[in-house]
Amino acid sequence: xxxxxxxxxxxxxxxxxxxxxxxxxxxxxxxxxxxxxxxxxxxxxxxxxxxxxxxxxxxxxxxxxxxxxxxxxxxxxxxxxxxxxxxxxxxxxxxxxxxxxxxxxxxxxxxxxxxxxxxxxxxxxxxxxxxxxxxxxxxxxxxxxxxxxxxxxxxxxxxxxxxxxxxxxxxxxxxxxxxxxxxxxxxxxxxxxxxxxxxxxxxxxxxxxxxxxxxxxxxxxxxxxxxxxxxxxxxxxxxxxxxxxxxxxxxxxxxxxxxxxxxxxxxxxxxxxxxxxxxxxxxxxxxxxxxxxxxxxxxxxxxxxxxxxxxxxxxxxxxxxxxxxxxxxxxxxxxxxxxxxxxxxxxxxxxxxxxxxxx
Numbered sequence: 001x002x003x004x005x006x007x008x009x010x011x012x013x014x015x016x017x018x019x020x021x022x023x024x025x026x027x028x029x030x031x032x033x034x035x036x037x038x039x040x041x042x043x044x045x046x047x048x049x050x051x052x053x054x055x056x057x058x059x060x061x062x063x064x065x066x067x068x069x070x071x072x073x074x075x076x077x078x079x080x081x082x083x084x085x086x087x088x089x090x091x092x093x094x095x096x097x098x099x100x101x102x103x104x105x106x107x108x109x110x111x112x113x114x115x116x117x118x119x120x121x122x123x124x125x126x127x128x129x130x131x132x133x134x135x136x137x138x139x140x141x142x143x144x145x146x147x148x149x150x151x152x153x154x155x156x157x158x159x160x161x162x163x164x165x166x167x168x169x170x171x172x173x174x175x176x177x178x179x180x181x182x183x184x185x186x187x188x189x190x191x192x193x194x195x196x197x198x199x200x201x202x203x204x205x206x207x208x209x210x211x212x213x214x215x216x217x218x219x220x221x222x223x224x225x226x227x228x229x230x231x232x233x234x235x236x237x238x239x240x241x242x243x244x245x246x247x248x249x250x251x252x253x254x255x256x257x258x259x260x261x262x263x264x265x266x267x268x269x270x271x272x273x274x275x276x277x278x279x280x281x282x283x284x285x286x287x288x289x290x291x292x293x294x295x296x297x298x299x300x301x302x303x304x305x306x307x308x309x310x311x312x313x314x315x316x317x318x319x320x321x322x323x324x325x326x327x328x329x330x331x332x333x334x335x336x337x338x339x340x341x342x343x344x345x346x347x348x349x350x351x352x353x354x355x356x357x358x359x
Contacts (some may be wrong), residue, residue, distance in 0.1 A: 004129035005334035010047035021122035028068035028134040035127035036060030042342035056126030059113035087139040150322035159310040160302030162189035170248040174198030182253035183213035234264040275299040
């Protein structure tokens with residue numbers, strides 16, 4: 001039997017046991033070594049975002065192949081004992097987005113830790129669990145066992161996200177000015193993505209409560225770090241760019257005020273990328289968007305083309321990305337881990353929270 005933390009309803013989580021799935025020729029079983037508590041997990045836990053119950057959360061995944069079928073091994077290039085990271089989405093493989101290569105937009109929304117409930121076999125669709133089922137369409141990537149787990153766990157749904165959002169969607173290239181709003185885990189990974197894409201001027205904004213994160217932003221290569229209480233972000237960007245403003249603005253805050261301000265930081269024909277879930281309408285200056293020909297792009301998740309370079313960056317050990325992990329919890333404290341990530345635990349100041357299901 002396998003233990004997993006199950007979200008049974010809004011603000012209700014409990015440890016349950018499930019039978020180990022029977023592995024066939026084309027699927028696999030993963031022993032979960034570490035799973036990140038994504039910024040979206042507290043939203044599902046609190047009911048801010050709707051999900052179906054019962055559900056095993058957890059989609060930021062690193063682990064070891066425990067068992068795999070021969071066809072799975074041949075097609076994926078992995079075997080028992082390999083350490084791997086998993087992409088969040090795997091898709092149905094049949095709908096138009098899937099067959100056109102846009103599997104992250106699968107009409108059935110298939111992925112780990114969010115979309116598939118745990119009330120029928122093979123049950124283990126989330127990584128808040130000792131083991132995870134990997135379906136035939138699951139996308140796995142081998143990663144060096146010498147890489148700290150704290151770095152490896154950030155490969156797909158943090159570093160891979162940032163690469164797709166900042167480089168692919170944002171179009172960041174050599175010499176660009178990039179503004180990153182919010183020094184949380186995605187904003188910090190965005191710094192690395194921007195540097196690797198060739199940005200020469202990276203500006204990060206935060207609040208006075210973000211002291212640890214802003215220091216980390218400097219460590220990862222930010223050229224300028226400001227607090228919004230002390231400095232007007234738009235005025236600062238205008239000053240340091242001699243009026244040219246930013247090529248790319250990446251809003252990693254999920255704060256309505258930030259996206260409203262972002263419009264004033266983007267240059268003519270600049271790009272704003274937002275993966276944030278704001279929860280309420282924003283007052284956007286549409287006239288400025290029209291006259292300046294500014295592009296705003298929503299951003300959902302990573303894909304194959306961003307995860308492959310993310311693995312290379314993590315394996316290079318060029319950046320101490322593992323320093324983002326500030327809090328670790330065992331599986332039986334999964335609910336406390338989510339509350340910590342939600343900043344509902346007094347006295348805690350997390351950057352990245354992780355769970356170690358088998359410790």
